Amino acid sequence: MRILAACSLKAVWPALMAYFPEPVETRFGPAGLLRERIEAGEPCDLFASASEEHPQKLLNAGRALAVIPFTTNKLCITVRSDRLQAGDDWYQLLTRDTLRIAISTPTADPSGDYAQALFTRMGKAGEAMRQRAKALVGGRDSVPIPAGRLAAEWIILEDQADLFIGYASHRAALSQIAGLTVVDIPAVFNPVARYACAVITPEARRLADFLESEQAKKVLREAGFGGK
Amino acid sequence: MKRFWQACTLGLLILLPLFSQASRQITDQTGRQVTIPDRVDRIVVLQHQTLNLLVQMNATDKIVGVMANWKQQLGDSYARLAPELNQKATLGDLTHVDPEKLVALHPQVVFVTNYAPQEMIDSITALGIPVVAISLRHDEPGEKAKMNPSIRDEEMAYDKGLREGITLIGEIINKPAEAKALITATDEGRKIVSDRLKDVPAEKRIRAYMANPELTTYGSGKYTGLMMLHAGAVNVAAATVKGFKTVSMEQIIAWDPQVIFVQDRYPSVVNEINSSPQWQAIDAVKNHRVWLMPDYAKAWGYPMPEAMGIGELWMAKKLYPQKFQDVDMNKLANKWYQRFYRTAYQGTE
Numbered sequence: 001m002r003i004l005a006a007c008s009l010k011a012v013w014p015a016l017m018a019y020f021p022e023p024v025e026t027r028f029g030p031a032g033l034l035r036e037r038i039e040a041g042e043p044c045d046l047f048a049s050a051s052e053e054h055p056q057k058l059l060n061a062g063r064a065l066a067v068i069p070f071t072t073n074k075l076c077i078t079v080r081s082d083r084l085q086a087g088d089d090w091y092q093l094l095t096r097d098t099l100r101i102a103i104s105t106p107t108a109d110p111s112g113d114y115a116q117a118l119f120t121r122m123g124k125a126g127e128a129m130r131q132r133a134k135a136l137v138g139g140r141d142s143v144p145i146p147a148g149r150l151a152a153e154w155i156i157l158e159d160q161a162d163l164f165i166g167y168a169s170h171r172a173a174l175s176q177i178a179g180l181t182v183v184d185i186p187a188v189f190n191p192v193a194r195y196a197c198a199v200i201t202p203e204a205r206r207l208a209d210f211l212e213s214e215q216a217k218k219v220l221r222e223a224g225f226g227g228k
Numbered sequence: 229m230k231r232f233w234q235a236c237t238l239g240l241l242i243l244l245p246l247f248s249q250a251s252r253q254i255t256d257q258t259g260r261q262v263t264i265p266d267r268v269d270r271i272v273v274l275q276h277q278t279l280n281l282l283v284q285m286n287a288t289d290k291i292v293g294v295m296a297n298w299k300q301q302l303g304d305s306y307a308r309l310a311p312e313l314n315q316k317a318t319l320g321d322l323t324h325v326d327p328e329k330l331v332a333l334h335p336q337v338v339f340v341t342n343y344a345p346q347e348m349i350d351s352i353t354a355l356g357i358p359v360v361a362i363s364l365r366h367d368e369p370g371e372k373a374k375m376n377p378s379i380r381d382e383e384m385a386y387d388k389g390l391r392e393g394i395t396l397i398g399e400i401i402n403k404p405a406e407a408k409a410l411i412t413a414t415d416e417g418r419k420i421v422s423d424r425l426k427d428v429p430a431e432k433r434i435r436a437y438m439a440n441p442e443l444t445t446y447g448s449g450k451y452t453g454l455m456m457l458h459a460g461a462v463n464v465a466a467a468t469v470k471g472f473k474t475v476s477m478e479q480i481i482a483w484d485p486q487v488i489f490v491q492d493r494y495p496s497v498v499n500e501i502n503s504s505p506q507w508q509a510i511d512a513v514k515n516h517r518v519w520l521m522p523d524y525a526k527a528w529g530y531p532m533p534e535a536m537g538i539g540e541l542w543m544a545k546k547l548y549p550q551k552f553q554d555v556d557m558n559k560l561a562n563k564w565y566q567r568f569y570r571t572a573y574q575g576t577e
Contacts, residue, residue: 013253014261021369023255023392025399027266147251 004034006050008167012223020210030109030138046204048197051110055198064198070211071225073193076168077183078152083162090183101133102161109138115165117191169224257363258342258372264358265336272335274320276301277530278362283310284568285406293317293333303493309569343375364530365389376471379449390531410533417537421544424551425460434547436461437485444474451531459543488512492523522575
């Protein structure tokens with residue numbers, strides 16, 4: 001079975017597939033670009049997206065048999081530790097205009113869309129951020145992230161930006177990296193990333209059923225997905 | 229300005245290896261998820277079955293290192309089918325590998341057998357080299373990494389497992405069409421046998437024994453018994469022996485097989501049986517039905533496409549000549565060898 005899956009699932013995927021009894025071949029990428037590849041005819045049995053929008057588009061176009069939501073994620077802020085000032089909270093970090101903000105690419109990568117949603121929820125202050133934020137990863141022409149590194153880690157430690165807005169499922173891994181500090185965003189502002197898969201061939205139903213199962217939910221929760 | 233561009237190019241060259249090549253995660257035949265590059269051009273193979281499949285998928289040029297005892301495992305004549313193998317670096321075997329030698333070859337993937345020790349898999353993985361385990365069996369969870377697994381449905385386990393194994397290897401080495409051709413050719417051969425032997429009742433099956441050196445044989449759970457079953461025989465050892473085992477002469481006399489098969493790689497066993505007094509009481513020896521198999525009829529513990537595709541046909545014809553009079557084994561073998569080994573078949577019929 002061929003799977004196309006959101007980049008943010010890459011780290012948890014081996015642990016998930018350890019409980020799925022059939023062989024799978026999985027390629028990862030930003031969900032928006034993966035959807036375009038499927039539309040262009042790339043063979044795929046199941047598409048696991050970080051947003052419901054892309055699987056829904058395939059369903060509407062008659063390219064998928066079903067759309068099944070299977071987990072959620074949210075955003076967090078990763079900041080270069082030496083940029084932190086006493087008493088800084090998430091809002092002060094985002095509104096301090098001396099800090100360079102990086103996000104993923106909207107449309108191509110749902111992570112970028114969720115960052116945009118965060119700016120919208122922040123009202124006027126958010127509009128200024130939207131102008132300042134640079135989309136450094138997840139786009140069609142973005143420089144690829146080196147193997148084994150997280151976007152936030154790479155961008156900040158390579159000094160391309162001071163803070164990165166990305167998925168909270170990376171929180172545990174990012175917290176382990178020297179020089180980085182992870183800061184939570186309060187729930188009222190934090191958009192919920194709804195992950196869904198598009199079942200494209202009948203065989204893929206078994207995998208979709210598995211992704212909805214309690215076993216899969218447990219693995220996803222342990223990896224920082226699913227929220228409370 | 230020129231110097232600026234030179235510096236840029238140099239910078240890019242230094243940075244390039246740091247950037248990830250596009251990659252994918254695959255499930256190997258022990259159920260592990262392995263991350264491998266999209267394009268694989270440098271392979272080390274530490275399992276002779278996979279080596280034989282790589283050769284048949286015309287991927288010998290992608291092999292940068294091969295298990296040291298490949299000739300012993302595949303037979304001396306194998307080098308004729310893939311002379312390039314003589315020039316490849318050799319290292320390790322089914323259960324060991326020297327990490328330093330492995331690293332020096334810069335492989336993008338290492339193929340190992342499904343029962344390769346966990347320490348071996350861990351030590352290769354620790355070098356950052358993806359390890360893919362191949363079983364050619366579709367096993368139940370918990371049995372995947374065993375040499376002699378418990379199998380509920382042998383037919384399904386080997387039929388599905390060979391297909392899955394060939395497809396997986398084909399996907400990994402970017403040769404899916406070659407993998408498909410191998411599976412199709414296997415199915416075509418098997419259909420000839422099953423069409424003609426479907427009416428042989430269970431009690432009329434010919435009792436067969438596979439004689440390996442030093443009284444070793446394959447019991448249940450191995451492909452050998454299935455090969456015999458497909459060809460209208462029944463493996464006398466399968467009822468009481470599990471896996472690859474040594475048996476006693478008394479046991480063989482009690483089984484009293486009607487035919488004895490000997491694998492191509494052990495020709496001396498035929499002479500031993502025919503000339504040893506204790507074997508003379510056995511039906512197969514009395515009736516001169518001790519047969520050396522051609523090299524494509526690989527009655528191994530693991531199935532090979534040529535064994536299923538034309539080896540079973542050879543065995544069926546040997547057991548039921550009247551049903552296969554029109555089948556020209558030399559012609560079929562030659563067709564297979566030309567297609568998948570790109571050379572003529574030179575063995576005997």
